[in-house]
Amino acid sequence: MSSLKRMHYREGRLAFWMLTPTFAVVLAFVLFPVIWNLWLCLKPVSLADLRGDALFHFNLTLDNFWRVFSDPDFGTVLLTSLTYTIGGSLLSILLGLAAALLVCGKFRGRAFLRGLFISPYIAPVVAVTFTWSFILDPQLGVLNRLALDSGLLTRPIPFLSQRWLDLEVLGVGFRIPLALTSVILFEGWRYFPFAFLFILARLQGIPNELYHAASVDGATPFQRFFHITVPQLATVLSTLFLFRFIWTFNKFDDVFLLTRGQAGTKTLPLNVYDYAFGEFNIGASSATAMVLFGVLAIFIFVYFRWGVRIEN
Amino acid sequence: MKIEYSIKLRRERLENCIIRFLRITGILFFIIMVAFPFYWMIVSSLRPLEEIVMNPANLGLDIGKIDFKAYYDVLFDHGFLRYISNSIYVSAITVALSLVLATVGGYAVTRLRFRGRAFMSYSILIIYMFPAIVLVIPLYVIFSYMGLRDSIHVLILVYLAQTLPVALYMLMSYFKTLPVEMEHAGLMDGCTRFGVIWRIIIPLSAPALASVALYTFMIAWNEFLFAFMFLDTPDKFTISRGVVQLAGSVHLSKQLVMAASVMVTIPILILFLFFERHLVRGMTAGAMKG
Numbered sequence: 001m002s003s004l005k006r007m008h009y010r011e012g013r014l015a016f017w018m019l020t021p022t023f024a025v026v027l028a029f030v031l032f033p034v035i036w037n038l039w040l041c042l043k044p045v046s047l048a049d050l051r052g053d054a055l056f057h058f059n060l061t062l063d064n065f066w067r068v069f070s071d072p073d074f075g076t077v078l079l080t081s082l083t084y085t086i087g088g089s090l091l092s093i094l095l096g097l098a099a100a101l102l103v104c105g106k107f108r109g110r111a112f113l114r115g116l117f118i119s120p121y122i123a124p125v126v127a128v129t130f131t132w133s134f135i136l137d138p139q140l141g142v143l144n145r146l147a148l149d150s151g152l153l154t155r156p157i158p159f160l161s162q163r164w165l166d167l168e169v170l171g172v173g174f175r176i177p178l179a180l181t182s183v184i185l186f187e188g189w190r191y192f193p194f195a196f197l198f199i200l201a202r203l204q205g206i207p208n209e210l211y212h213a214a215s216v217d218g219a220t221p222f223q224r225f226f227h228i229t230v231p232q233l234a235t236v237l238s239t240l241f242l243f244r245f246i247w248t249f250n251k252f253d254d255v256f257l258l259t260r261g262q263a264g265t266k267t268l269p270l271n272v273y274d275y276a277f278g279e280f281n282i283g284a285s286s287a288t289a290m291v292l293f294g295v296l297a298i299f300i301f302v303y304f305r306w307g308v309r310i311e312n
Numbered sequence: 313m314k315i316e317y318s319i320k321l322r323r324e325r326l327e328n329c330i331i332r333f334l335r336i337t338g339i340l341f342f343i344i345m346v347a348f349p350f351y352w353m354i355v356s357s358l359r360p361l362e363e364i365v366m367n368p369a370n371l372g373l374d375i376g377k378i379d380f381k382a383y384y385d386v387l388f389d390h391g392f393l394r395y396i397s398n399s400i401y402v403s404a405i406t407v408a409l410s411l412v413l414a415t416v417g418g419y420a421v422t423r424l425r426f427r428g429r430a431f432m433s434y435s436i437l438i439i440y441m442f443p444a445i446v447l448v449i450p451l452y453v454i455f456s457y458m459g460l461r462d463s464i465h466v467l468i469l470v471y472l473a474q475t476l477p478v479a480l481y482m483l484m485s486y487f488k489t490l491p492v493e494m495e496h497a498g499l500m501d502g503c504t505r506f507g508v509i510w511r512i513i514i515p516l517s518a519p520a521l522a523s524v525a526l527y528t529f530m531i532a533w534n535e536f537l538f539a540f541m542f543l544d545t546p547d548k549f550t551i552s553r554g555v556v557q558l559a560g561s562v563h564l565s566k567q568l569v570m571a572a573s574v575m576v577t578i579p580i581l582i583l584f585l586f587f588e589r590h591l592v593r594g595m596t597a598g599a600m601k602g
Contacts, residue, residue, distance in 0.1 A: 011424045014505060018420035019432070022413045022476055029473030030439050033450035040450060050456040102338045113339065115588050116346055122584055122591070123350070124534040126555040127573035131353045134566050142352060145369035189345065197592065218320055221327045250443035253536050257556070269445040276449055289446045300441055 034293065041065070041286035047276065064287035068275075073266070080180060081249065081267040088187030088251075089244035093237060095188050096195025101229075103196075104203050114200070121193035129257035132186055136160055163264040179263035183255055187248065195240050202236040203229070246299050250292055268292055350577070357382050357571035364566055382571035386558070391546060392572060395554035402464060402550055403532040406471045410479045410528045411521060413472075418483035419509050423495070433484060440477035444537050452541055462544045470538050475528045482527075486520035487513065522590045530580060530591070551576045 042060045049055060068074065099117050103110060120128060135141050138156035147153040157165065157178070165178035206229065214224045252269040255261060261270035268288060276285035356364060360379045363370070386392045421432055451470065455461035490513065498508045514521070539553040549557065555572045584591055 008425055012426035015420040015424040015426040018416045018424075022417040022480065025413070025469060025473045025476060026439055029451065029470055030442055030447065033447040033454075034442065036454060037446065037450040040453060045453070050453055055453070055457055098338060099342055102335055102342065113343075115584070117342060118588075118592070119350065119581065119584070120346055122530060122580055124552055124576045124580060125536050126552045127353065127577045128349060130555065130559055130569050130573050131349045134356065134570065135349060135352055140364060140368045140566060142368055142371070149369050220320070220324050221331055246441065247443070250445050252445045257536070272445055272449060276452075282449065282453060285449050289449055292443070293446045296441065296443065296446070300438060
């Protein structure tokens, strides 16, 4: 063996040992659960089976998937999930875009505003969900109370605990899914900073010459916005939508803490929890997680197949 | 030509006026929307219960009526002293382990030649996309089976797995920007690889390490799902888990829940105030999952 070869061999071995702890942790706590879930979703497992060796018996079945897909509420839950995901993603990106455009110029207090705008995103989820539940509370909530006192409302609106709200605008009556809308608004509030940061970074990367050239050619501010800023942001906006879609689709904490999935806000991740701890059916819970994972896999595939190429 | 030009100019002026107006109202809207919940959280935590029940629409805070009793109750009667120290313990150990493993791992990926190096840097980001809700049930099952579920140390390992991919990714991209000449000189002079990491890489990487530390701390401190699912014994609760417990057990005493919420939020906001730059860098580098 030449000395160079030996050196490479030693380097490889050293790298292996340096990466082993990281690999072990990721293997045990990320890859293993995914594979273990594949096993669980094909078995009849209840919450009571967790202490026994029944977990390892070879009795595979597709019953769990049958249970999940034939659930009379499955269609509703899927629809709720999609509404929540698309609504929440779009709202957070639109708010983020608005905030980024507001903060983009140079003025005093800009750094302060930037910091302030990020705070919903870094604050602990339990604190902000409980604060919003309190603000929106029908009895003690400040929002309802202010609206009642000023005569805007005649009775309080239970924002997070009522499924439908009948509205009448100009004599036309229609109903909106109240609790779901509130949860989507919360989603927009909490996650707009994410879009804000990325859009702001992109905005500041647009060369000033473009704007100068356009104004010399007589383009007005709105024209400059629609013909320069918007096209320059197209890539970052679509990438943001993809990421927000993936994460919102798999989001559990926020909905669970706000409504527990009541009043028409039950999304697929809430189903994962409810099957396991409401029905003690671990199998069905794992099967639901597999459905989520499948959707995620499609999105990751799409991203790495086409998205990365677009970005480059 | 001249008329056309003046119309253009007028339009420019009009649009600038509209933009000014939109900007001022927009900024006000965002300030109220973002700051109000935090303001309300703090104000409510400082009010006695009667005030909250009798006068829920009072937006101001009476300096004379400020009442810290909620904080006292939450800290001493509802076990938050314990939860806070648990959270500090969990977050500090997660940060320390994450820094060590990501530094060593990042060094290996960026400086050593081995097979599968490209694959490593690529797969890290995929791992990071795996959402917690997909992992939590299988982990719950296996740790229940092994009798290890209700443990703070298992929780630390879960957090480590959640934060390591991003930590590694951040340090890898930072290490790539460092000049290797000094390290070569160090190796020539008889430094070991670990000597090089300790004496050359770490001192040069302080800002990146700070970003990793803050990011990891924030994830571990804020985490709710695993703490909620794994921990049964109140003695082991993290602060997020404690707030949920409190909100579930006391129905009327909103000021207690708000005081607890303030306590879980304050450390994060303080860190953020002092190290905003590092934290933002961490968040955009890793595009924090959430």
